[in-house]
Amino acid sequence: MNIFDMTIHELHAALKGKQISSREATVAMLDRIETIEPQVGSFITVTSEQALTAAKSADERIARGECHLLTGIPMAIKDIFLTEGIRTTCGSRILNNFIPPYSASSWEKLRDRGAVLLGKLNQDEFAMGSSNESSAFGITRNPWDTTCIPGGSSGGSAAAVAARQAIATLGTDTGGSIRQPASHCGCVGLKPTYGRVSRYGVIAYASSLDQVGPLTRDVADCAAMLEAIAGHDPRDSTSVNTAVPDYTATLKGGVKGLKIGLPKEYYIEGLDPDVQRAMDAAIETYRRLGAEFVDISLPHTDYAVATYYLIATAEASSNLARYDGVRFGHRAEADGLLDMYAKSRSEGFGTEVKRRIMLGTYALSSGYYDAYYVKAQKVRTLIMNDFIAAFADVDVLLTPVAPTPAFKIGEKINDPLQMYLSDIFTIPVNLAGTCAMSLPAGFSASGLPIGLQLIGKPFGEETVLRAGYAFEQATEWHLRKAAI
Amino acid sequence: MKYQPVIGLEVHVQLKTDTKIFCGCSTQFGAEPNSQTCPVCLGLPGALPVLNKKVVEFAIKAGLSTNCSITPRSIFARKNYFYPDLPKGYQISQFEDPICQRGWLDIPVEGQENKRIGITRIHMEEDAGKLVHGELSGPGDGSGVDLNRACTPLLEVVSEPDLRSSDEAVIYLKQLHQIVTWLGICDGNMEEGSFRCDANVSVMPVGSDTLGTRAEIKNVNSFKFVKQAIEYEIQRQIDLIEDGGTIVQETRLFDPNSGTTRSMRSKEEAHDYRYFPDPDLVPLVISNEWVERSRQKLPELPGQRQQRFIDDLGLPRYDAEVLTASRALADYFEAGVAAGGNAKAVGNWIMGEITRALNDRGTSIETCPVTPVQLAQLLKLIDTGTISGKIAKTVFDEMWQSGKAPQTIVEEQGLLQVSDISAIESIINDIMAANAGQVEEYRGGKEKVFGFFVGQVMKASKGKANPTVVNELLLNKLKG
Numbered sequence: 001m002n003i004f005d006m007t008i009h010e011l012h013a014a015l016k017g018k019q020i021s022s023r024e025a026t027v028a029m030l031d032r033i034e035t036i037e038p039q040v041g042s043f044i045t046v047t048s049e050q051a052l053t054a055a056k057s058a059d060e061r062i063a064r065g066e067c068h069l070l071t072g073i074p075m076a077i078k079d080i081f082l083t084e085g086i087r088t089t090c091g092s093r094i095l096n097n098f099i100p101p102y103s104a105s106s107w108e109k110l111r112d113r114g115a116v117l118l119g120k121l122n123q124d125e126f127a128m129g130s131s132n133e134s135s136a137f138g139i140t141r142n143p144w145d146t147t148c149i150p151g152g153s154s155g156g157s158a159a160a161v162a163a164r165q166a167i168a169t170l171g172t173d174t175g176g177s178i179r180q181p182a183s184h185c186g187c188v189g190l191k192p193t194y195g196r197v198s199r200y201g202v203i204a205y206a207s208s209l210d211q212v213g214p215l216t217r218d219v220a221d222c223a224a225m226l227e228a229i230a231g232h233d234p235r236d237s238t239s240v241n242t243a244v245p246d247y248t249a250t251l252k253g254g255v256k257g258l259k260i261g262l263p264k265e266y267y268i269e270g271l272d273p274d275v276q277r278a279m280d281a282a283i284e285t286y287r288r289l290g291a292e293f294v295d296i297s298l299p300h301t302d303y304a305v306a307t308y309y310l311i312a313t314a315e316a317s318s319n320l321a322r323y324d325g326v327r328f329g330h331r332a333e334a335d336g337l338l339d340m341y342a343k344s345r346s347e348g349f350g351t352e353v354k355r356r357i358m359l360g361t362y363a364l365s366s367g368y369y370d371a372y373y374v375k376a377q378k379v380r381t382l383i384m385n386d387f388i389a390a391f392a393d394v395d396v397l398l399t400p401v402a403p404t405p406a407f408k409i410g411e412k413i414n415d416p417l418q419m420y421l422s423d424i425f426t427i428p429v430n431l432a433g434t435c436a437m438s439l440p441a442g443f444s445a446s447g448l449p450i451g452l453q454l455i456g457k458p459f460g461e462e463t464v465l466r467a468g469y470a471f472e473q474a475t476e477w478h479l480r481k482a483a484i
Numbered sequence: 485m486k487y488q489p490v491i492g493l494e495v496h497v498q499l500k501t502d503t504k505i506f507c508g509c510s511t512q513f514g515a516e517p518n519s520q521t522c523p524v525c526l527g528l529p530g531a532l533p534v535l536n537k538k539v540v541e542f543a544i545k546a547g548l549s550t551n552c553s554i555t556p557r558s559i560f561a562r563k564n565y566f567y568p569d570l571p572k573g574y575q576i577s578q579f580e581d582p583i584c585q586r587g588w589l590d591i592p593v594e595g596q597e598n599k600r601i602g603i604t605r606i607h608m609e610e611d612a613g614k615l616v617h618g619e620l621s622g623p624g625d626g627s628g629v630d631l632n633r634a635c636t637p638l639l640e641v642v643s644e645p646d647l648r649s650s651d652e653a654v655i656y657l658k659q660l661h662q663i664v665t666w667l668g669i670c671d672g673n674m675e676e677g678s679f680r681c682d683a684n685v686s687v688m689p690v691g692s693d694t695l696g697t698r699a700e701i702k703n704v705n706s707f708k709f710v711k712q713a714i715e716y717e718i719q720r721q722i723d724l725i726e727d728g729g730t731i732v733q734e735t736r737l738f739d740p741n742s743g744t745t746r747s748m749r750s751k752e753e754a755h756d757y758r759y760f761p762d763p764d765l766v767p768l769v770i771s772n773e774w775v776e777r778s779r780q781k782l783p784e785l786p787g788q789r790q791q792r793f794i795d796d797l798g799l800p801r802y803d804a805e806v807l808t809a810s811r812a813l814a815d816y817f818e819a820g821v822a823a824g825g826n827a828k829a830v831g832n833w834i835m836g837e838i839t840r841a842l843n844d845r846g847t848s849i850e851t852c853p854v855t856p857v858q859l860a861q862l863l864k865l866i867d868t869g870t871i872s873g874k875i876a877k878t879v880f881d882e883m884w885q886s887g888k889a890p891q892t893i894v895e896e897q898g899l900l901q902v903s904d905i906s907a908i909e910s911i912i913n914d915i916m917a918a919n920a921g922q923v924e925e926y927r928g929g930k931e932k933v934f935g936f937f938v939g940q941v942m943k944a945s946k947g948k949a950n951p952t953v954v955n956e957l958l959l960n961k962l963k964g
């Protein structure tokens with residue numbers, strides 16, 4: 001077996017059993033990255049030197065008998081996570097040369113357990129996009145079909161797992177940015193409940209929606225990663241102080257008697273027939289495993305995309321104000337202060353980011369605030385209430401992740417509205433602040449992966465992971481590998 | 485036509501916490517530029533604010549001391565605008581649902597009952613950094629940004645437009661200043677900007693109930709300037725109306741050098757701050773229990789203490805006001821009384837000798853080397869006739885220098901008052917013998933010469949002779 005094909009658990013066993021050293025694993029991954037990268041473009045920065053240093057100290061730890069599940073495992077993280085001393089761009093020209101003086105809490109937690117950082121992954125600029133085409137550092141291609149997009153905004157995080165350039169990765173999810181690329185690239189991706197994982201050191205797009213989560217080859221790895229990064233962080237006031245369960249311990253509980261809701265608003269006319277077929281098959285699988293299905297309704301689903309594009313852009317317009325050329329990042333040559341602001345930001349930000357800043361600025365403007373921002377917040381509450389009502393009757397919801405498999409590069413980049421609609425099934429989860437996971441559930445006729453989404457109650461990650469694990473045990477979709 | 489000025493004040497109170505409002509950096513004034521910063525107050529990507537609980541406690545204290553209600557669930561908001569001293573491109577402040585609402589202060593107004601000035605709201609916010617112009621060591625003539633002050637905690641206290649003159653404005657401002665320094669939540673240093681004020685000023689014809697268009701005057705940072713700026717602005721508006729002009733709503737800047745205000749930006753140029761709730765901070769929930777705990781821990785406020793000094797200690801109102809100028813002064817006074825000093829005498833000494841000595845040395849009551857107990861001991865020595873009031877001043881100076889107890893100084897330096905008749909008589913005899921001419925003058929009816937003899941006796945006794953005894957004996961002797 002190739003090292004780069006391994007899961008965390010498989011590599012951990014080999015490291016612990018001293019069959020492989022972290023250095024060997026890291027070198028194998030770096031070689032793989034070098035070979036594959038021209039075809040995929042998952043990375044913005046590869047940190048070979050730091051990786052080898054980290055692998056060395058991981059091997060020392062393992063030699064001392066300190067072998068945590070993640071010790072010595074080569075990983076990569078989205079370039080939205082601050083990494084001390086390592087360039088962090090967030091996919092934007094405006095942060096082209098930004099070297100942070102501190103690291104994100106979630107990455108620190110992985111690093112402290114001995115994880116090895118291979119590099120920083122490509123993404124849509126400031127996490128704004130669903131195709132990874134808005135990165136200032138070039139597009140990322142789908143490892144299953146390099147003429148297709150990998151999804152976004154954590155497109156690099158999903159592509160790197162699918163192309164076996166990293167054993168596991170971290171992404172962020174504001175409206176589907178982990179789940180949609182995971183679905184398009186055939187890996188497991190989890191968006192935890194808002195507040196479950198610290199946002200400290202993660203470059204903010206939309207603060208009330210952003211959440212950090214893992215992308216992995218299987219559900220067991222996903223549980224292990226979540227366990228490592230979850231928990232209260234005193235540096236993030238919105239992180240919640242509830243105990244982190246042992247997600248691994250409850251994985252194998254099965255789904256007998258589990259009540260699964262099927263929201264009718266997610267099974268719409270125009271859903272891609274391959275996606276529909278995959279969902280039907282998944283429902284059948286769960287039925288066979290003893291789960292019960294309940295038809296439910298999330299009546300305000302139709303308003304989710306519009307609501308999201310008001311709230312997310314409003315927050316973004318403010319979050320991105322700090323990129324002004326004064327203290328860090330790109331500064332344009334200019335005459336005077338106003339000119340410097342205007343030029344630095346005009347040159348530094350790409351089209352989609354500018355579009356969202358303008359939209360958000362408008363939504364918050366005096367005279368429009370009540371009609372847009374306040375109204376969107378009210379609708380957000382209605383959407384949350386939809387989920388609360390649904391979860392009174394069921395344990396999890398099963399839905400498609402995206403209405404179609406991965407689309408072609410360039411297909412939607414000039415049609416923002418079509419692009420925004422590729423997140424219709426993922427956005428409501430962020431608005432409701434709850435958790436959801438995407439996992440492999442089949443392939444389209446043209447061989448592109450299709451994911452299913454399990455939506456859980458707030459802090460119901462255990463149930464979601466358990467349901468996902470049961471499905472994975474009963475199917476083989478997750479074992480297929482992109483032929484790249 | 486006669487005009488009625490209408491004034492409201494917005495006061496920024498810098499809170500005396502050790503650390504900043506949303507990060508752990510020190511708030512110490514005057515450190516090396518940008519030495520007291522971290523990712524949070526530098527506004528670095530990914531950094532998040534965490535509210536300093538002390539700031540909330542201070543805000544509650546300020547609210548309760550100005551009769552506000554404390555909002556059970558208050559919200560932080562972002563105020564968005566670009567400026568180089570504002571690292572995030574927004575200031576975290578409060579907009580809807582500030583922590584304190586609907587309070588008041590009663591201010592004394594000459595010849596009237598106290599006047600009630602409404603306080604609309606008090607909210608918490610972070611300060612901005614500071615621009616440094618023309619002092620950079622590097623190349624070029626650029627400006628620098630010092631972010632040490634960024635993210636230091638402020639309270640903004642907004643009054644209702646209830647003030648009707650510059651004098652009322654100053655009285656209100658002084659009272660607010662006294663309260664926040666008394667509570668120990670602000671050092672009150674106006675020069676360093678710890679307590680700064682913007683004034684909203686308008687005028688309307690007397691008898692009208694329609695408010696005029698107001699101008700907001702920024703940068704009035706002393707009591708004197710507040711008076712000056714408001715008076716200038718009132719006159720400017722009246723002159724403009726009399727000349728047939730109209731007042732425009734605008735922000736004006738006070739120039740302390742000329743004592744005038746000038747336009748900074750018009751209403752049209754005003755920022756649209758695009759306030760919205762800060763998603764990085766959860767709503768601040770303050771329970772009734774928390775409020776009550778704070779209320780119980782509040783110190784006796786200056787107004788209450790003044791009244792007690794008048795009612796219980798029999799001080800005149802003037803003395804009570806002076807002695808409650810600061811909490812430390814009032815504490816000193818009360819400690820002196822508690823140590824057995826007569827209230828009026830302790831007060832007189834504090835307002836006299838002690839204040840003078842403190843002023844001479846440019847120090848404050850907190851570092852006074854003479855303790856209240858020592859002061860009471862000194863007063864006791866005067867009361868019992870052990871030393872004269874005059875000698876007491878010498879003893880006081882020595883106490884200030886050496887920190888010794890008054891009794892010790894009196895004994896060491898032989899300063900005991902001489903009341904012994906025969907000793908004083910012998911001094912008087914000597915002096916009369918040496919000044920026969922003056923004795924003749926006195927006896928010839930020139931009674932003013934009496935003072936000369938008293939002076940000579942006191943001088944000869946080095947001030948120790950009991951003045952009452954000296955007077956009595958001299959009178960007898962001179963009359964022959």
Ligand SMILES: [Zn+2]
Nearest residue numbers: 507509522525
């Ligand atoms: Zn700081």
